[in-house]
Amino acid sequence: NAGVTQTPKFRVLKTGQSMTLLCAQDMNHEYMYWYRQDPGMGLRLIHYSVGEGTTAKGEVPDGYNVSRLKKQNFLLGLESAAPSQTSVYFCASSSKGDGANVLTFGAGSRLTVL
Amino acid sequence: GQNIDQPTEMTATEGAIVQINCTYQTSGFNGLFWYQQHAGEAPTFLSYNVLDGLEEKGRFSSFLSRSKGYSYLLLKELQMKDSASYLCATLDSNYQLIWGAGTKLIIKP
Numbered sequence: 001n002a003g004v005t006q007t008p009k010f011r012v013l014k015t016g017q018s019m020t021l022l023c024a025q026d027m028n029h030e031y032m033y034w035y036r037q038d039p040g041m042g043l044r045l046i047h048y049s050v051g052e053g054t055t056a057k058g059e060v061p062d063g064y065n066v067s068r069l070k071k072q073n074f075l076l077g078l079e080s081a082a083p084s085q086t087s088v089y090f091c092a093s094s095s096k097g098d099g100a101n102v103l104t105f106g107a108g109s110r111l112t113v114l
Numbered sequence: 115g116q117n118i119d120q121p122t123e124m125t126a127t128e129g130a131i132v133q134i135n136c137t138y139q140t141s142g143f144n145g146l147f148w149y150q151q152h153a154g155e156a157p158t159f160l161s162y163n164v165l166d167g168l169e170e171k172g173r174f175s176s177f178l179s180r181s182k183g184y185s186y187l188l189l190k191e192l193q194m195k196d197s198a199s200y201l202c203a204t205l206d207s208n209y210q211l212i213w214g215a216g217t218k219l220i221i222k223p
Contacts, residue, residue, distance in 0.1 A: 004156075042118065042213030043157075043201070090156060100145060100164075101205060105156035 002026050006091050006106035013081045013113045021076040021109050023091030030096035032074040033058075033103070034066060036087040043090065049074055050096075081113045116140045118214035120202050125220045126192055134187045134200050134217045142207020148176055148187045149201040151216065157201055160187070189219075197221045 004025045013019055023032065034046040045058030047066040055066045063085060065077045074093075078085060088110050092103040118138045126132040138146070145164040149157040163169055163178035163185065175188040187200055199216040206212055 040122075040215055042203075042215045043211075044213075045210070100147075100162045101209065101211070102147075102159045102162065103149075103157075103211075105158070107156050108154075 004104050004106035006109050010110050017081050018079050023074045024072055025093040029093035031094045033092045034076045035090045038087050083113045086113045116212050120214045120217045123218045128192055128221055128223050130192050131190050136185045136202035138183050138204045140204045140206045140212055144205040146185050147203045151199045192221050194221050
């Protein structure tokens with residue numbers, strides 16, 4: 001049982017380049033999330049989705065776009081990368097029926113923008 | 115505003131007990147979570163409290179006081195593998211998670 005899988009694990013970009021982070025979950029979870037984690041700060045929500053075909057903005061959505069065409073996949077795109085987007089990105093998922101909303105996280109994707 | 119405070123770093127000795135505190139101010143409250151995150155890895159769920167009191171789960175216990183906006187995570191019989199960051203998070207009135215910056219716990223032999 002793979003859980004939540006993120007690709008790639010590491011990536012180095014130059015300013016202005018674009019890329020897509022892929023997240024896949026095999027737990028049939030309805031909710032999916034993209035977070036960024038920076039030193040000295042709590043996890044910050046970028047975008048989230050409550051179901052296939054739906055997305056919503058989180059706390060820090062600027063500079064990112066997302067898509068959820070299939071229930072199991074949640075893609076995070078950077079159209080024009082900036083050094084401020086250097087961070088570790090975590091995808092997570094949770095079940096709609098779980099009142100506690102426990103998140104299962106992927107292993108993370110470390111992105112460096114030069 | 116919404117705010118969660120927890121110590122940045124703590125040090126404890128193998129075999130001892132350590133208490134990691136978390137205070138919060140959020141708009142509404144629908145529960146408090148503790149997650150463990152080893153360096154370079156994903157956070158993993160430890161506990162969830164929505165009612166006041168102590169929840170015990172093996173060597174780990176979590177306490178909540180809603181009136182004081184306060185929680186703690188208690189780790190007993192510390193092992194070297196407990197060296198990790200411990201993240202406190204609350205679920206606000208919109209069921210959005212608000213995360214603390216985490217407490218890095220260093221265990222010494």
